[in-house]
Amino acid sequence: MSYKTTIILAVIGLLLGGFFLFVEPKLRPTDDTEKWQRKVINPDSIKNISKMELRRNDSEITLEKRDEKGKDVWFITKPIQARAEEYVMIDIVSTAKNLDKLNVVKKEAAKTLNLADYGLDKPKCTVSIYSDGKEYKIKFGKESGIEKETCYLQLEGDENIYVVSKDAFGKFNKDINALRNKHIIEYEPYKITKIRMWERFSKEVGGKLQYVQEESEVARRDDGWYLEKPYTERLEDSQVNALISGVKDLTAEDFVAKKDDLKEFGLDIPKNKIQIFEKDNDKPYEIQFGTAPANSDKTYAFNPTMSEVAVVDANKFNALKKGRDDLRSTIVFDIKRDDIQIIAVKTSVGETIIERIEVEVEKEVEKDGKKEKQKVKEQKWTLKKPEGIKISENKVEQFVTKLLDIRVSAFLEKEPQDLATYGLKEPKATVTVTLKDGKGGTFTKSYLFSILADLGDAYMKKDWESQVYQIQRRHYDVLLLSELNFADDVIMSIPPTSIKRISVELVYETVSGKEAEDSYSCKLDDATGKWTAVGNKNKEIDEEKINRIVSELSLVRVTSFIGRTPELVNRYKLNKPHIKITTEIEVDAGGAKKRVEDTLLIRQISEKSYYAKRQNDNIVFKISPFLPAAIGAGIYKEEKEIEEEGHNH
CATH class of the missing domain: 3.30.1490 (Dna Ligase; domain 1)
Structure with missing residues (x-):
């Protein structure tokens, strides 16, 4: 190929390259052009x-x-x-x-x-x-x-x-x-920093009932949500968040034309009005709630920026956290568990005080591949009052958990005229908690509890405020148990060899429905080690039956404590027991032997429920059916057994 030909081909190549470089990118590819067309x-x-x-x-x-x-x-x-x-x-x-x-x-x-x-x-x-x-x-x-x-x-x-x-x-x-969008208002929940709410109430003005609105303001601080108006109070964050998400998710099922007079919809003085503010924005999102249409399970809702009134499901409206009380914390004991030093519970039956103290214990630890014993400090609960009761550390922790789990079921008067209305002028139980203040010292908080009827709801207030709360009765009953909340389950622990005499009185129902009485008694002959009947020498003791009773008596466990009041004794009819069992026990008294009696009263409430108390106190508790079953079986041999034994001899 000549030098001249080479030059010509190079020029042609440059021209073609320039064409594709500058022209081709400006053309639509064929497939895109067809798609566009x-x-x-x-x-x-x-x-x-x-x-x-x-x-x-x-x-x-x-x-x-x-x-x-x-x-x-x-x-x-x-x-x-x-x-x-x-x-x-x-x-x-x-x-x-x-x-x-x-x-x-x-x-x-x-x-x-x-x-x-x-x-x-x-x-x-x-x-x-x-x-x-x-x-x-x-x-x-x-x-x-x-x-x-x-x-x-x-x-x-x-x-x-x-x-x-x-x-x-x-x-x-x-x-x-x-x-149309069925949501009444829309916003980004994470941007919300303030909420204003108005609730409608009926109030007597000049002898007539009139509607008035009470305003509340809620604001988010660094550590959570607070009520800022009409007073300051820490709120339940989860409840405020539920309000924010609930309003956002509320949708209309239908719309009706707005009229000049909103009274027809109950919106002239709305039942509830909520304004929701985003950060750095003074213009709120607003929703108003009116009344329900006649014979309907719906409620009217209104956004002032809309030209129509929305109809929403009344159940969704009722479930909405839309009032001040809905947002308030329901926690009664607003304290941290680790800060608790002392808990004192004072009731009509006495005072119970538990204290957490620091003790030094010896523990086996591994160091450099070897096990060695070291002294370490631990926190331990002790019962300061009453004395002489054996307690369970685990039960104390369970009691503390029960206290911290108490919740408000209803917010009552903020400024009650008379605390006697709720039985709180002379409370039936007071819980005082001593707490660490984080500065090396302590401070106390007291909580007052009461009831108005044996089976009614319970009421409480915090000593430093006037607000009255309602709580479930079961929470109040925990306080009445006092030291029984953490008392040891073993109500009777007797060495079997110390039991010297057993006397039983029985009351049972006959086939005709009438009550009948029976009794038996036996004693241990120390010389022979045999049990003999007392007052009925013609009866022969069944060793297996009496040993079963002795075994059950030697360790009686409580399945649950009920309480310690005369009212409970009457409620469970333990003043008229089905079983009265008196145990004569030999004890060591300063080197000398002496005998003492312990009497247990038992009444059957249902097929497998047995309630009991000791004769010398009012502590009511439940026991398992094993001891009552053993007592009910009696102590004598059946006539058939005696005949068979005679025949064998």
């Missing part, structure tokens, strides 16, 4: 859709996109003022930009297409799409016979008629209820 409207022309008008039958709906706090939001502006449903608008806008021509009916030369043949003289739906100041109008006609599930469409300014998906028609052919 298939669209009813060039997607590049409607990149910035800002408004739509949907006309169907005799109705017209106008939708406009607005900037709301930096976010594009679609609104219905005609015939009502309402927010449009976001996902529906995303679907409609996407359909407009991706509306495909499936087929085309071309206008023949010198001929005009008859629009009536395609249902386009009276279109089913007309859509005007506005983008960058320009309008694009499309009309949907009747179903097409060319392809299944298709219909005819015409773009204004284009003489051709196109066949498009019937599904595309369905995206635009929506009524106002399908387009």
